[in-house]
Every structure is written in structure tokens, then in C-alpha cells.
Amino acid sequence: MTATATPLIAAGTLLGGIGLFLLGMTMLTDGLKLAAGRALERILAAWTRTPLHGLVTGVALTALVQSSTAMTVAAIGFVNAGLLDFSSALWVVFGSNLGSSVTGWLVAWLGFAVKADAFALPFIGIGMALQITGSGTRRGALGQAVAGFGVLFLGIELLRQGFTGLGPQALPPLSSDLPGLALAVLIGLGMTVVLQASSATLAVVLTAVAGGSLAVEVGAGVVIGANVGTTLTGILAAIHATSNARRLAAAHVLFNVVTAAAALALLSPLLAAIHHLGVWLTGEGDAVTQLVIFHTAFNLLGVLLMWPLSGPLARFLLARFRSADEDVARAQFLDHNVAAVPALALQALRREMARVGHLALQLASDATRMAPVALPWQPAGAQAASQLTRQLQALEQLQQQVGAFVSDVSRQPLSRDVADQMPELLRIAGYYDTLARVMHQVGQQALRVTHPATVAPTTPEGHPLAALPLAFTAALDFFAAADPKAHDLDQVNTAHAVFDAAYEAAKAAVLRAGAQGLLEVTAAHEWTGLLGDLRRAVEQAHKAAQHLAALPRLKPTPPANGPTGGTPGAE
Structure with a gap:
């Protein structure tokens, strides 16, 4: 009875951990977006003048709100609100992919190195106190974000407990050969589509690797699939949306698919180099650290690949999806995102x-x-x-x-x-x-x-x-x-x-x-x-x-096409 009950309890703990992680991510993202308010507008106006600025802004804002999906959807909205030209938004989206790697580092450093409930519970208490006392204000929104941060790491703690209870043999073995990696990619894609958050998939994979349930190579395949799966939200957000929304969604898909193909082709040498780097940095080949480094390198590889391609890509996409803009009866700036x-x-x-x-x-x-x-x-x-x-x-x-x-x-x-x-x-x-x-x-x-x-x-x-x-x-x-x-x-x-x-x-x-x-x-x-x-x-x-x-004056609308030079740093 006990032998049967323990896996069931562990599975329940695992599901609860995923739920808490998603809840915390939602609270954190929504709270920070509401608390930022016009600050987002000022940041975007000041820090997207060049592709490099757009890239840095995408990285920073995604690291802040802890959701590349939310940042991609927001970038679509920024373009439709007239705050971003298309080319700058393109680099914000590329930067958001790189910024998503910050979640992995937070999980690795705080979720596994520190006892999560030691700081998660105080964060929840302080955050809810701010929200209750400042309902409807920026302080309340910030409190929601702080509480969400605590809930997120409480979810990671439950994930770790769940995988520990299930044991290393809880998941079916996946080989590191091509069929096994292809299946891992599909698993990562499917999990991200279901959970609607690549960060949640990453947290699950990291805890599984830390518990010995997944090999690093298989975990890397799941991470690649998660990055491809995160494009679905952008695609859904662009359906029946404006032309720029569909262009950015297409760019997001191209970025992740091209990067995934390159990462799969270079997977073995990448993991070998990362293993040696981990040993050099920490003195040991920690599996979790290796996977986090791989996630960062994977997204950095995508940025480097897109560096010379962004100009032609922007021109190609700006020439597409033009029919909606030509229809005078269709809103050009309004978008549900x-x-x-x-x-x-x-x-x-x-x-x-x-x-x-x-x-x-x-x-x-x-x-x-x-x-x-x-x-x-x-x-x-x-x-x-x-x-x-x-x-x-x-x-x-x-x-x-x-x-x-x-x-x-x-x-x-x-x-x-x-x-x-x-x-x-x-x-x-x-x-x-x-x-x-x-x-x-x-x-x-x-x-x-x-x-x-x-x-x-x-x-x-x-x-x-x-x-x-x-x-x-x-x-x-x-x-x-x-x-x-x-x-x-x-x-x-x-x-x-x-x-x-x-x-x-x-x-x-x-x-x-x-x-x-x-x-x-x-x-x-x-x-x-x-x-x-x-x-x-x-x-x-x-x-x-x-x-x-x-009414208060609006900032000028960026040029319709914006800079198309393509490479970061180009004025």
C-alpha cells in the first residue's frame, strides 16, 4: 500500500509544483507589466533606436518579467500601438529569446542551491501585504509580482520533491541517438504547448536532470523542443491580428526553428565544450549547470545566426501580409495582445x-x-x-x-x-x-x-x-x-x-x-x-x-519601415 501510495503522492506533488510554477509566473509577469505601466513605453522609446538597443532591451525586459512569450506578445502590441517600428521590434523578439535563459540561471542558482521555502514564503507574505494595502495602485501590482516570485520558487521546490519521490527510474528511458533526441524534442514541444510557458518546461527538465531522471543530452533535446513550442503563443496571438503582428510571429517562428536545427546539428560538440567549460568554472561537471549553459548558448547561437540575416529578413517580411493594411476598414493600431x-x-x-x-x-x-x-x-x-x-x-x-x-x-x-x-x-x-x-x-x-x-x-x-x-x-x-x-x-x-x-x-x-x-x-x-x-x-x-x-501629447510614431540595416550597432 505504501509503495503504491508514495509514487502517487510524488506524482501529485509534481503536478502541484508545475501548477504553482505557472501560477507564480503568471502573477510575476502580470504584476510587473501593470507596475511598469508607462515605464515600458519610456524604455522602448529610449532603448530601441538601433538593433543593438532593441536586442539589449529584449534581453533585459524578458529577464525582468520572466517570460519570453509575454515579451513577444507585448512586442506585437508595441508595434501596433505605434511605439516600435518593425525592425526594432524584430530585435526585441530576438533579445527576448536570449533573455529567457535568465530563468534557467535563477532556477539553477536559487532553486537548487538554496532551500526555496526559506525565501519563497517571506516573498509571498510581503508581496500579498503590498497587494492588499495597495489594491489598484502600482504598489499593489508590484506586490503581486513579488508574491508571484515567491510562488514560482515554491513550485520549483515541489517539483524537486516530486522527482525525488518518483526516483531516477520514474521516466521512461530515452536514448541519446537521433530517434531518442527527436522524441525528446517532440516532448519539449508538446509540454510547452500544453503548459503555454517554455520556462515551466525548462524548470521541469532541470529538476528531472538534477534528480537523475533524464540524461543531459536528452534534457538538451527537450529544451530545444520547448523553444520551438513557445512560438505557438505568438502564432495564436497573430491570428486575425494586424500585419505587423503576423510579421513578428513569422520572425519568431523562423528564429526558433533555424536555431533549433543548428543546435541539433551541433549538439554533441556543443555539449562537450559546455562540459569542459563547466569543469573549468566549477571544478565538476554539474548536469544542471551544463543544461543551463546549453540553453544560454542555444539562444546566443540564434542571435549570432540572425545577425547577418535580419536585414533581408525584415525586408522580406515587410513585403508580406500587406492586404490587411490596405483595407481601410481594418484597425491598424488596435490589437487584443x-x-x-x-x-x-x-x-x-x-x-x-x-x-x-x-x-x-x-x-x-x-x-x-x-x-x-x-x-x-x-x-x-x-x-x-x-x-x-x-x-x-x-x-x-x-x-x-x-x-x-x-x-x-x-x-x-x-x-x-x-x-x-x-x-x-x-x-x-x-x-x-x-x-x-x-x-x-x-x-x-x-x-x-x-x-x-x-x-x-x-x-x-x-x-x-x-x-x-x-x-x-x-x-x-x-x-x-x-x-x-x-x-x-x-x-x-x-x-x-x-x-x-x-x-x-x-x-x-x-x-x-x-x-x-x-x-x-x-x-x-x-x-x-x-x-x-x-x-x-x-x-x-x-x-x-x-x-x-x-489630452497629453503622444510620442511620435516611428517610421513605417524603420531601420533595415540588420546588424546590431548600426545607426
Whole structure:
């Protein structure tokens, strides 16, 4: 009975250790992302100017959040939020793979060299105290990360106990020949797909090697498979995402597959060299240290392989996945991956809102040109009306995506500045929505109203409705000034005042023409109604510009293609 119970208890301990490790990793990653907030943005803006900076940043941030998968998904979001150009993000992803090796060193140094519960339990207690006393604040998020750090190493302790209880013969023997290594790679890949964390697979492998259940060569094969398996999360994150998201996911897959193939081909000489290095450093060939060194060397090999290939790779990927960007109805900055970091989600939303405003004002300008902007007036053709309808439909789809994105972000704990700006952005979205709908109506109505040239056979300058085209021309000037991609609030206010004066003059001219019998009363009502709708649209655009100007300024969006020089250190 006892002989049967002991393996069962050990297996339960092993499963519990995996669960605690994953829980601790999740708490650590989520807590640090929330605690970092705008610091991530500042780091990315300051430290990704060159490929080398991007590489170092990827290593450092992954070492901090202890998850290369989270960093890869975050990099996708950073690009879509406009904080990173694609080439810099490429090196952040490469750096995140190298930074994942820090987890192995922490497990080797702290998980096996020190009694884990001696420091894990105090970390959990201190972290939870910070979280309870600072709920919803940066201190609370940091407390969650500290507690997660403790839970993570408590999980490692349980893993070690589980493998000790199972004994060295607990796992089926795997040979170090090619079929055995291929099976080890598949096991590592499968474990990472199931656990959704290559760090968890690495922790399991290290404890198995430390307990004598796995040979170093087999453990190395599992590590290679784990690195390939970690690409699945990036692939899933890029499905139905933006073009840059799919490009980065493809780059991540290529990096890991190419590195895995090279590491398998060089496995024997690599492990032999690492064994001699371990003996030289520590005086003994510790299996755990060898495997950790192999994991680091494996990822460093990938960076060295990608060093000369990054430029052609970036150009190749930038030429692919272009169809989504060409679809105006698809959001270019919003991505569900970045919604998990509210501060970055806010940046993405701000940039998408500027794009929505640009498209809404473009529709407004097109609709205005369907009305008389000069005399004699030539009404637009029927195709202009269908084009205007397509523009409105595209904006409606974008507004739906904005609403869905805001809902995703709202499920996260929000800092005060994010929580304050979110309602303002929704208000601005409402202004642009009303602007687009009203101007669509103006454009359609302009095709049906009485032709001003039929009022009186005089020159355009002496026409009784000469003020009418001036109002529409002033509206055109205002819509150009109010474009969020280029507007200055002083210019917007000036253009608004000019339009107000032109509107009043045009309205007075229409009423006067109707009163003098130069324009039918029905036509006069149509023109005053159309002018009133135009003024309402201008007011919506003016409010949107004022509210946008009141928000904190955004950092400039990086160039679309960014540097493609390829090698770290290239300016």
C-alpha cells in the first residue's frame, strides 16, 4: 500500500509544483507589466533606436518579467500601438529569446542551491501585504509580482520533491541517438504547448536532470523542443491580428526553428565544450549547470545566426501580409495582445482614434465637395454618392473595433491616467461618428437640392447666392485644419471662426433669396437645412479637436519601415 501510495503522492506533488510554477509566473509577469505601466513605453522609446538597443532591451525586459512569450506578445502590441517600428521590434523578439535563459540561471542558482521555502514564503507574505494595502495602485501590482516570485520558487521546490519521490527510474528511458533526441524534442514541444510557458518546461527538465531522471543530452533535446513550442503563443496571438503582428510571429517562428536545427546539428560538440567549460568554472561537471549553459548558448547561437540575416529578413517580411493594411476598414493600431497592458493600449487607442478622425474628416471633405464650392456649380455624379456610403461603412466598422477594444481594456485594472483618458476618447469617437453620419447626409442631400445657378442669370460674383459656396469652402478649410494628423488648435479655432461668419452670411443669403422670390420656399428650406447640418458637423469636429488637444501629447510614431540595416550597432 505504501509503495503504491508514495509514487502517487510524488506524482501529485509534481503536478502541484508545475501548477504553482505557472501560477507564480503568471502573477510575476502580470504584476510587473501593470507596475511598469508607462515605464515600458519610456524604455522602448529610449532603448530601441538601433538593433543593438532593441536586442539589449529584449534581453533585459524578458529577464525582468520572466517570460519570453509575454515579451513577444507585448512586442506585437508595441508595434501596433505605434511605439516600435518593425525592425526594432524584430530585435526585441530576438533579445527576448536570449533573455529567457535568465530563468534557467535563477532556477539553477536559487532553486537548487538554496532551500526555496526559506525565501519563497517571506516573498509571498510581503508581496500579498503590498497587494492588499495597495489594491489598484502600482504598489499593489508590484506586490503581486513579488508574491508571484515567491510562488514560482515554491513550485520549483515541489517539483524537486516530486522527482525525488518518483526516483531516477520514474521516466521512461530515452536514448541519446537521433530517434531518442527527436522524441525528446517532440516532448519539449508538446509540454510547452500544453503548459503555454517554455520556462515551466525548462524548470521541469532541470529538476528531472538534477534528480537523475533524464540524461543531459536528452534534457538538451527537450529544451530545444520547448523553444520551438513557445512560438505557438505568438502564432495564436497573430491570428486575425494586424500585419505587423503576423510579421513578428513569422520572425519568431523562423528564429526558433533555424536555431533549433543548428543546435541539433551541433549538439554533441556543443555539449562537450559546455562540459569542459563547466569543469573549468566549477571544478565538476554539474548536469544542471551544463543544461543551463546549453540553453544560454542555444539562444546566443540564434542571435549570432540572425545577425547577418535580419536585414533581408525584415525586408522580406515587410513585403508580406500587406492586404490587411490596405483595407481601410481594418484597425491598424488596435490589437487584443496590447489590451493586457492598459498604458500601451491607451497609446494604441489614441493613434487609432487619430486615424478614425482623419478618415471621418476625409469623408466630410468629400461630402462638402458635392455641394457648391464655386459658381457655376457642377453637381457630383451618382458614383460619388456610393463612394461616400462605402467610406461611412468603413468608419462604422472601425468604430465597432474601437468599442470592442475599449471593452477588452476595461477588463484590466486601470491606472488613474488611463481611466481618466478612456471616457474622453469614447467622447471623441462619438463626435467623429456623428460628424461622419451628418456629412454623409449632407453629401446625399446636396445631390437633390435645387441648383443655385438656376436662381438668376448673373455672374458668379453678383449671384444672389454667392455667399453659399463661400460657406462650403470655409467648411473645407476647417476640415483640413481639424485633421488630427496635422491640426494645431489655434488654426482650428481660427478656421472655425471663419466658417461661422461664412455660415451666417450664406444662411442670410438663402433666406433673402427665398423672401425675394428668387428661390422657391421649399428650396430655401432645403438649403438652410443643409447648411444647418454642415454647421452641426463642423461643431462635432471642433469639439473633437478641442478634446484631443486637451489630452497629453503622444510620442511620435516611428517610421513605417524603420531601420533595415540588420546588424546590431548600426545607426
